[in-house]
Each structure stands twice: as structure tokens, then as C-alpha cells.
Amino acid sequence: MIRHARTAVKFFVYGLIVGLLFSPGSGAENRKKLLDWVSGTIQSVTE
């Protein structure tokens, strides 16, 4: 179990580095885009 957790933490760090280096924008912009995409998708689904 501990072995699996270690592997998860290792991949978490890998994902963190890749996300920082290839982020399309800052965190605020990304959050806005994400919310806009979520709201648009919900609206399109509801309609």
C-alpha cells in the first residue's frame, strides 16, 4: 500500500511539473476558462 502511495506521489510531481511548464495561462485565467467552459457545457446540455 505504501508502495502504491509512493508511486502516486511520484506521478503527482511529474504532473505538477508538466502542468506548470505547459500551462496556457496563469491560474486565474485557467480557472476562468474552466468555469466558462463548464457553464457553457451545462447550458448547452440543459438546452
Add this chain to the structure above:
Amino acid sequence: MAKSKNGTKALVVGSVLGLVAGAAYALWKTPMSGKDLRARLNPTHLVEAAGGSGIAGKAMETLEKTLAPIVGVELGKTANESTASSSETGPITVAEPTNGAAADYGTNSIRAQRYSWGAAAPEVTKTEAVAEPVVEAAAETVDTNAAELTATSADYGTASIKAKRFAWGSPAPETTTVTEPAPVVEAVAAAVAVEAVTPDAPSETAAYGTTSIRTKRSGWSSGDTATVVAETPVEKTESTSPGTAVAEAIVAEEVVTTTSGYGTDSIKARRSSWGGDAGAAAAVVAEAAVAVEEPAAEETQEIAAVVPASGMVPFPQLGGLE
């Protein structure tokens, strides 16, 4: 076999979940975009981003390398022109005389040349401004020396010299200078006179003056200095030495000089009108000299032959006084 499959499945799920969670957290909290972050970590990446890493960027790089020598030559020409212009203005700045501190430099000839080049500062004014304090300082020094000599040489000189000096009003520095060697002669003459008149003078009366003078002096109460001085040369006419009269006159002069509080009312009145005790002493000495000449005319003629008018007795001639 089943355990190995479960282990592999857990590894893959854990890695994928970890990768997604990490990426999501990074995208949620990142302060800047990935492009800016990479530029900050590697500055050369920023140059490529600005100039373009495509064909346009390579074309601009080639153009800059081609034009670099031409631009360098132009920059060199600009630098040479600026240096030449500064070298032209340099000597003018140095050689141009100003009214400041540099205007006082150099000798008079150098200053004359410098101002002949077109300076506005007058050389004569500068020279006078420098020379005047020196002259004034020298004059002050001369005056100070003269005052010191006058103050210290107030008692110098023989009777005739003193009479002349005080008759002139105030002792001038030239007179003081002339009479400086006199005390030597005076001291020698006084010593000769004392030996001639009082050969066996008591040792306890080591003070100046002959026996009669000392006797009279001891008897002074309120002071009849003029009378004593007038009588002293008359007594000394009995001596056979021609230098005795002069020596006695000198001794009388010393007595009068040191007894500044003495004298009759007429003497005091004259002294006060003369302005000081020195004048009184000179007058009394002059009277004493007149008294000396009257009874011993022949001796005074011999003295006049030996002692010149200036009162300076040459040292080798002192032997004739004995």
C-alpha cells in the same frame, strides 16, 4: 498471477491519478503561463521568442552580421570626431587665462605673455596686489625692529651722542644703529676713568660711580641731582687724565638716568616738558658736559682730538686716554 495483475493495475491507476492531480493543481495555482515560465528559467528562450525562431529570425540574424562591420566603422568615425573635437578645445581651456585662481600663476613675463593673448585680467593690478602686502609687511618689520632698538638702546651712546639724539626729538633707528657700538667704548672709558680717579676704591662699593659721586649719592635725600652733576666734573678737573672728564660725565649720566625720581623742581619741570626721564638725563648730561669744558679747556681739546664728533672712540686710541 492475480497478485501481479492487481499490482500492475494499482501502479497504473496511481500514476495516472497522480499525474492528473498534479497537473490540475499546477494549472489551478500557477502564477503565469507556461511560456513566460520557460522564458524566465532560460533567457535565451526569450530571445528566440522575440526575434522569432522561424525563417524571419534567421534572416534578421544574417542581416545584422552582415551590417556589423559597416556599423562598427561608423561608430569608429563618430568616436574619432568626438575625440578630435575634445582635443581642440582642450588647449584652449588650459591656455585661456581667466580671472580665477589660475590668473596668479607664473612669473611676470609668463603672465605678460598670457595676458597678451587676450586676457581681460590686468597684470599690473595682480602684481601690485601681490607685491603690496610684502612691502607693507617689510615696513612693519622695520618699524618693529626700530622700535625695539629704540627701546633697548635708550641708554646707549656717549654724552654728546645722547645730547644730539635727544636734541633731534626722538631717537631715530639710524642713530640707534650708529650708537650701538658705543657702550663698548663707554664701558672701557668708564673702567679707565674709575681706575684713574679711584685706584683704591673699596670693593663693597661695587656700584658705578666714583667715590665722590657715591658719597654724594649716599647723602641724597630728596635729591639735588642737578647740583651734584654740575659739581662732579668740576671736582674731576683735578685729575690729570683727559679721559677722566668724559668718564665722569658718563658716570653722572648713568646716575641721573637711574635716579629718575630725583632732581630739583626746575629739573623735574624741564624733564616733564621734554616728555620723559631720558630727555631729562640727556639735558643734565649736556649741562655736565658744559661744566666739564669750562674748567679744563685744554683737556677737552685733547679729548676732542681723541674723541671724534660722533662720540665713537676708536679702540686702539683708548691707550692714549690712560
